[in-house]
Amino acid sequence: MKSYFVLIFVAVFMPVAMLAYSIVPKRLRGYVLLVFSYAFLMIMSGRPVVYLVAATLITYVTGLTMGHFQARRDAQLAEVKKGKKAIKEACKRTNRWVMVAGILLNLGMLFALNYLGFFAQVGSGLLSLFGIDKTFEPPLWIAPMGISFYTLMAVSYLVDVYRETVKPDRNLGRLALYLSFFPHIMEGPIARYSEIAQGTWEGNPINRQNLYTGFMRIAVGFAKKLIVADRLNLFVDPVFDDFSLVNGGIIALAAVLYTIQLYCDFSGCMDVAIGLGCIFNVSYPENFRQPFFSLTTSEFWQRWHITLGSWFKDYVYYPVSLSKRVKRLTTMARKRFGNKYGPLLVSSIALFCVWFLNGLWHGAGSQYLFFGMYYFVLIWLGGLIDPLARSLATKYGIDRDSKPYRLMRRVRTLLFVFVGELFFRANDLPSGLAMFKRIFTHFSLETILNGKIFNIGMDPADFIIAGIFIALVFARDYAYEHDHNLLAMISGKNAVIRWAAWIAIVMAVVIFGAYGHGYIPVDPMYAQF
Amino acid sequence: MRDQIIEILEDINPDADYETCTTLIDDRYLDSLSMVSLVAELEDTFDITIPAVEVTANNFNSVDAITKLVERLVEEDED
Structure with missing residues (x-):
């Protein structure tokens, strides 16, 4: 299992998680979600989750330490009539150091796992400028999945505790779940502690309305990802990998299609994450709001x-x-x-x-x-x-x-x-610059006009299917932009219409999804960051 | 104070109806670049310090909210 977009997640993991969540007493539901979140991450990444455990413990202890100093300050303030400002300032100064330590430990792990190789390369390059031939060879650690996302969430929690906009969490399980909850661990949304921590831990029962809204959102996400994004990948990948073989018109088209692919891939993943959250009564913040309608x-x-x-x-x-x-x-x-x-x-x-x-x-x-x-x-x-x-x-x-x-x-x-x-x-910056240049120096529409475009990866049927579903995605965005919430409108209809709409989307995914023979499964694009 | 704040806002972005608008941040009448100007102006005019933690949509979505924030910070400074 490498993402949400596989049968085993939909047919096994999700139903088992929902069942386990529903049958245990309310007070244990948070722990159930925590177990499933860690299991999800271990299955997805195929390795232990030691870094996440370390980040959670660091964040937990740092938060509590700041809480300790804040409580001590409050006790001192209650006893004095003068010099309150100095007491407040002293606490703030101490907590600033505590917060910085917690943040540096979290960021240190991210840096060591994600960036050491890159900066070793930069360091070697800089030294070679001065005639020093020294190659740094950092250990080849593989960054664990989700580290870029949960590190930012941990940092936001620590800053919020420092700013006293949230109280330090004494419940390790709740904080651990906030950082690791399986809908967001792969690609976000990068939610704040105040937005989701309580909701994830509360264990409110799954209700019919949330179930429908969640399933609908997940189905829309699958459609965006499997019908549009993974299909466009067939065209985008070869063009970016061998751009010197194609003309500028094709490169320009690939840039446009890649933008749409990324949008459908990433926002599709967010639909799944938000839908999953909805099922478990967690309100995630939206990560996209019709971006292609922006004026600037x-x-x-x-x-x-x-x-x-x-x-x-x-x-x-x-x-x-x-x-x-x-x-x-x-x-x-x-x-x-x-x-x-x-x-x-x-x-x-x-x-x-x-x-x-x-x-x-x-x-x-x-x-x-x-x-x-x-x-x-x-x-x-x-x-x-x-x-x-x-x-x-x-x-x-x-x-x-x-x-x-x-x-x-x-x-x-x-x-x-x-x-x-x-x-x-682009595969790297020189490739990006060369591609951009080629759009102007080798611009031609010949490949498009003579039909050779269909040899690149997508056949005419792929173009037609992608075209229709891209139009649907943008029609939905257009409706949202003009305050027509289609999902809410369908949710307001009777059960037959509601579930018929859901089945129609699921059928579209089953029939038109770019999976199986002739297609390559594409991992969610933002999971690599 | 309210009139002074409206004057500052109109100088930064004249496009909004500050008397009625309650979505200055949400509807992007004030973006993050203009927020820096606004904070600098408010701090100078009212002799206060606005910390980053106070720069939220809740505090800046309307003239009333901004006025309330400024009043609170003036009071806190006097403490």
């Missing part, structure tokens, strides 16, 4: 992988841009460059940190760092140009809310996104 690249990232973006915003962007040193810089910059451009210039420091880390989080590869820097430049320039565009529009009487103007902005944003995804998917 900045907005795109508020709609695509939302939980990662908001994690970086809350735990990197604001802490950096509102730190004392950066605030001092902001004050200076405001005096020199004015209220609009001054803060913008200084916030570029925080924005750079966010996008450098965002790139690095996706993987230890030059293409991912380039991807991060690409969005840093685009979003920063967007912030710089927007006030100018606004005043130009006012000056020339252009209605920024008119449909053609909004459409133009959407198309522009999509083009930026397609280029970004081309670099993201």
Whole structure:
């Protein structure tokens, strides 16, 4: 079993987990989910979960230590009438060190397991620049599945305890389940402790409404992943692997199809995760909100992988841009460059940190760092140009809310996104640059017009099926964008219509899913990050 | 105080109706770049410190919420 998208998960793991959850007393249900979550991770990754156990214990002890100092501070505050501020400050200082220690231990594991090889390579490269021939050979540790996701969740918990927006959890089982719950361990959503910890542990019974909503969401996820994403992979993979054999038109098409593949793959996985959560009464935050309707690249990232973006915003962007040193810089910059451009210039420091880390989080590869820097430049320039565009529009009487103007902005944003995804998917940065160049130097539509496109991986039937289901995915997004919640509408109908709709989606997956003979199973794409 | 806050907001983004809007963050009238400007302006104008933990949608979704936050921080500073 390598993902949710296999029969053994749907036909065995899920029903057994639901059955076990339902038959045990309420107070034990959290433990049942914990056992199934660890079993899921062990089956999926095929190795012990020692790193997750270590991360959980570190996070637990760090949280409790901060809680201890907070309780001691409260006791001291109750006894004194003066000097309260000093007591508060002292506690904050101590807890800051405790928090930093907990975060560094968690990030240290992530770094050692995910990035050591990459930085050893970078180190060797730097030394060779100075004529020193030294190759670092770090131990070949294999990063455990889900580490990038649960590490961010652990860090958010520790910061929230430090900020006192959540109380340190005394229940080790609940904290362990928060980090490991099987719907999110593979690809997120990167939920906050305050959002899901209580819900996962409470053990409320599975009810009919949640069961239907959950099953429906899971079926939609399967359709996106198996009908669209895995089918498009047949075309995308060969083009990116052997791009020198195809012309620029095909490369451009592959960049567009890869973007759609990634969307259907990742958002499909999120549908399954959110659906599974729903069955067990856990409300996960949404991770996608119709990203292709964004007017700007900045907005795109508020709609695509939302939980990662908001994690970086809350735990990197604001802490950096509102730190004392950066605030001092902001004050200076405001005096020199004015209220609009001054803060913008200084916030570029925080924005750079966010996008450098965002790139690095996706993987230890030059293409991912380039991807991060690409969005840093685009979003920063967007912030710089927007006030100018606004005043130009006012000056020339252009209605920024008119449909053609909004459409133009959407198309522009999509083009930026397609280029970004081309670099993201490229095997490495030189390949990405060569592919981008080839779009212009070898542009031709010949392969598409003479039908040779069907030799690349997808036959005409694959294109037709993919086309129809992509249209359905976007029609659903269009409806959501215009406040028509299709799922809620179907849920409101009678049982026959509701289950007929579910069966129709399941049948579509069974008939049109890109699995079995002639197809290659594709692991969920974000599970590798 | 409320009028001063509206003035600051209008200078940052004139597109929203600040008297009625209660979704300044949710509907992206204030993005993360403009939030830095807003926080800097509020801190200067009211002589307060707004820590990162206070920069949430709940505290910045409407002029009323911002006013409440500023009032609270002014009070805390006086403590």
